[in-house]
Amino acid sequence: MLPLYTVESPAFKKLVSKIPVTNNDKTRAKVESALESAERVGLTCDGWTSRATESYITFTVHFINEDWEINSYVLQTRAMHETHTGIHIADVLKKPVVVTDNASNMRVAMDLTGYQHVKCFAHVLNLASQRALKIAAVTKVLVKVRRISTFFHRSTTGAEALKRNQKLLRLPLHKLITDMPVRWNSAYEMVSRFLEQQPAVCAALLSPEVRKNATDCALTENDISSAEEMVEALRPMLVATNIMCEEKNPTISVVAPLHAQLLRDTTSTEEDSPLVREIKGAINQDLSKRYQSEVEKDLLRMSSALDPRFKSLLFLSPEEVQDTYAKLQSKAAALKEDDPVPCGDVQGDLEEEETCTAKKRKSALVDLLGQTFKKTSTSATSIAEKEIKQYQDAPSLPLTEDPLLWCKSQQHVFPLLSKLAHMHLCIPGTSVAAERVFSTAGDIISAQRSSLTPEHADQLLFLKKNMNI
Template sequence: MAEKADEGNNESSKIKDAPATFKSKVWTYFGFYSTADGTKLDKDYAICKNCFAKVRYTGNTTNMHSHLSRHHPDLCEKSVTVAGSKPTQPGVDAFFQAKLSPSSARAKAITNGIADNMCKGLRPYSEVENEGFRFLINVLEPRFVIPSRKYFAEKMMHALYAKTRAKVESALDTAERVGLTCDGWTSRATESYMMFTVHFINEDWEIESYVLQTRAMQESHTGAHISDVLKAAADEWGLQAKKPVVVTDNASNMCVAIELTGYQHVRCFAHVLNLASQRALKVASVAKVLAKVRRISTFFHRSTSAAEALKRNQKLLGLPNHKLITDMPVRWNSAYEMMSRFLEQQPAVCANDISSAEEMVEALKPMLVATNIMCEEKNPTISVIAPLHAQLLRNTTSTEEDSPLVREIKGAINQDLSKRYQSEVEKDLLRMSSALDPRFKSLLFLSPEEVQDTYVKLKSKAAALKEGDPAPCGDVKEDLEDEVEPQSSSDTDTTKKRKSALVDLLEIKQYQDAPSLPLTEDPLLWWKSQQHAFPLLSKLAHMHLCIPGTSVAAERVFSTAGDIISAQRSSLTPEHADQLLFLKKNMNI
C-alpha cells in the first residue's frame, strides 16, 4: 500500500498545473506533463490528477468535463458566488444536467406554451430557431430541448386544431339556428381565400361567434363556385339542419351564390352604408373639397419642416398634438375622419377657410354613427337594420334650410339607401327581427298597417313553431273570428287548435303591451329574464337575433390573416393558414 501511495505521489509530482490563462474550473483537476526536454508543457493530452488518465486536449474543455462526469461524479460541484464578488464560472454539473424528457409534464407544458404563443401572438414556426428566443428558453429552463419547427407545424398545430375544433363542434350542437358571414380575400401571395364565420345564441342568451374555416379558392369567384364552397362548409360543420341565414356584401356574385344555395340572405348593412356614403363623396362639389384637404394633409405628411411647424403652432394655440389624416379610398369613414381632423387643426395649419368642410362633416355624421352601431358584436344587430335604415332615410331628406352642398350629399345618400332591402322576404325578416327586439318592438318606424302585418306574420311563425311545422301556418286571426265552441265531436281538434291560437295571440298581445326596453339595455338579458313569460316568442327571438347584421366579422378576420400571411411567411400553405386563423380566433373557448 505504501509503495502504491509513493507511486501516486511521484506521478502526481510530474503533473504541472495548467497556465494561469486557463480560467475554467475544470483545470483544478487536470494538468499537463512536461515535454521530454522539460522546457514547456505537452498540451496534446490533459492528465487527470485523480486517476492519472490521459485525456485528449483539443483546445477546449469538453473532453475533461466528460471524463469527470463519467469517472469522478463526486468532483462535480456547483459554482459558488461569494458575496460581494463576481459570479464564478458554472460548475461542471451545470454543463451536464439531465435534459427533460419530451414526455415529462414540464416539457409538455413548455411545448404547449410555445404553440399557444405561436397561435395567439401570430408568431411564425421559425420562431423556435430564433437565436434570441432560444436564449430566453435556455435561461428559463436550461434542461428543455426545443422541438423543431417541423414538429410544431406538422404535429402541435394539428393537435391544437383538432382539440379546438371539437370544442367548436360541441358548442354548435346546442345552436337552434345559426347566422353565417361569408367574404373573399386575396393574400399578398396572390392566393384567394373564402372566409366563413358562424354566429348563434347559446342557452344563456349570449352571442357566440366562431371562425369556421378559411379555404383557398383556385377557381374564379363566380356565384356557382362560391355556392359550392358555402354548401361544402355547411355540410362539413353540420349546419344544414340549422336553417342558416347568410350575411354577405352586395356583390352580384355573392347574391347569386346565396340564391343557388337556397339559404336566406341578408345584405351587410355596413356595406350598404359604405356604398351610400361613397356615392355622396363622389358628388363633384364634395370631391373638390376632399381633394383640397387631401393635398394639405399629404403635404404635412411629406414635409418634415411643415410637420415641425404644425407642432409649434399646435402648442402656441393650445390645440391637441394630433397629426393630419389622409383618407383611404376603400373606407368612406376615413374621409370623414380626414375632414374632422382638418377642422380641428385648421388654425394651426394656417389654411384658407374651407367653410363647406364643416357642412360636409355635419351631413355625413349620421352615417358614421350608424356605421359604429353596426360594428357591435356582443349585441344583436339584425334587429337594428330596419329602424336605422328608416331613420337614415328621414335624416337624409333635404329641407329648405340646407345649403346646395348639403342637399347634394343628402340626395345621393337617400337615393342609394332607398333602393336597398326591397325584397319582401328580406324585408319581412328584418321587420320581424326588430319586432322580436324589446328595444324596437313598437315598430315606430313603420305605418300602423305595416306593424299589424308584421305581427300577423310573427304570430303565424309562432303557431307553426308550436305545432312543430316548419311551414307557415294559416292566418290565425281569421280562425278566431269563427265560432270557438265545437258543433260536433268531430270538431274537437279544430276547437283545440283555435284555443291554442288564442293563447298564442294573448302571448303576443302581452308582449306588445309590455314597456319597451331602453336603447342602452341588452335585449338578450331581457329575453333571458322573460323567456318563461313568452315561451314561443323567446324561441323565435333565439332564432332571429343570432343573425349578424353585417359581414364585419369576416372582414376583421382578414385583417388578422394579413398579419399571418406576411412578407416573411408568404409561402405558408393554405392548410396552415386555415389552422392558424381558426386557432387565433377560437382558442379562448
C-alpha cells in the same frame, strides 16, 4: 436567421419540448359541441387575397347559446382557386341564413343556393356614403384636404411648424389624417381632423419656411365652408357606421330602425344649403333602393319586433306594424303546434288532470271526429295571440340595455317569442366579423410565411380565432 442544423441541437429540442401545443382536434370538438345546442345559426362570409396572392373565402358562424349569449366562431377558411363568380361561391356554401356584402357575386351565390340572405348593413352605409363623396363639390374639397394632409406627413419642416402652432393655439397635438379609398369614414375623419386643426394648419402654411414648399396647399373660405357642410351632412352616416362596426355583436334587429332613421335624416329641408341638399339626396337615393325584397323586409321587421328595444316599431306605419305582428303570430302558432304538449294546452295541474280524464272518456268520439273537429290549430293561434298582446303591452327596453339579457329573464313569460328571438337575434347585421379575420390572416400569412398551404392557413386561423373563446 440561424442555420438549419440548429433544430438538431439538444438545447433547441429541450426548448421545443417546453412549448405547449394546442390540439386542433380539441378545439374543433369544442366548436362542434357548442354548435349542437344552436337552434339556428347565422353565417357571414367574405373573400380575400393573401400576401402570397392566394384567394380565400372565410366563414364565421353566430348563434345564441342556452344562456342567451351570442357565440361566434370561425368555421373555415377555404382556398378559392376558381374566379370569385357567384356559381363558384355557391358551390362552397354549406349553411343557411348568410350575411354578405353587396357584391354582385355574393348576391348571385345566394340566389343559386336558395339560402336566406341579408345584405351587410355596414357595406350598405359605405356604398351610400361613397356615392355622396363622388359629388363634384365634395370631391374638390377632399382633393385639397388630402393634398394638405399628405404634405404635412411628408415634410418634416411642415410637421414641426404645425406642432409649434398647435402649442401656441392650445390645440390638441393630433396629426392630420389621410383617407383610404375603401373606407368612406376615413374621408370624413380626414376632413373633420383638418377642421379641428385648421387654425394651426393655416398658420403653418403661412410661415416662411413652409410657404415656399406648399404652393399647392391653398384653401379658400368657400372650401372650408363646404368642408363644414360636408361633415355636418354626413354625421348621421358616421354614427350609424360606428354602431354597426364598434358594437361587439350588432344583431340584425338594429338594421330596420337605423335604415328608416337614416332615410329621415337624409331628407332635404328648406334650411339646407345646395351642397347639403345634394349630399342628402345622393345618400337617400342609394339607401331607398336597399332591402326592397319582401322576404328581406319581413326578416328585418320581425327581428326588430322580437328585440324588446324596438318592439313598438315606431319606424313603421300602423298597417305595417299590424302586418309584422300578424306574421309573428303565425310563426309563434306554428311553433306551438310543433311542440308536443301532453293532453293539449293546459294551464295548471287540476285542469290537466280533468282534460286527460275527459279525453279518456271520449276517446271513441275523438277517433271518429277528431280530424274534422281538430282544436289544436285554434288553440295554438289563441295562445300565440295572447302572448304577443302581452308582449306588446309590456314597456319597451331602454336602448342602452342588452336585449338578450331581457329575453333570458322573460323566456318563461314569453316562451314562444323567446324561441323566435333565439332564431332571429343570432343573425349579425354585418359581415364585419368575417372581414376582421383578414387582419389576423395578414399576420399569419406574412411575407416570411408566404409558403403556407391553404390547409395550414385554415388550421391556424381556426385555432387563433376559436382557441380562447
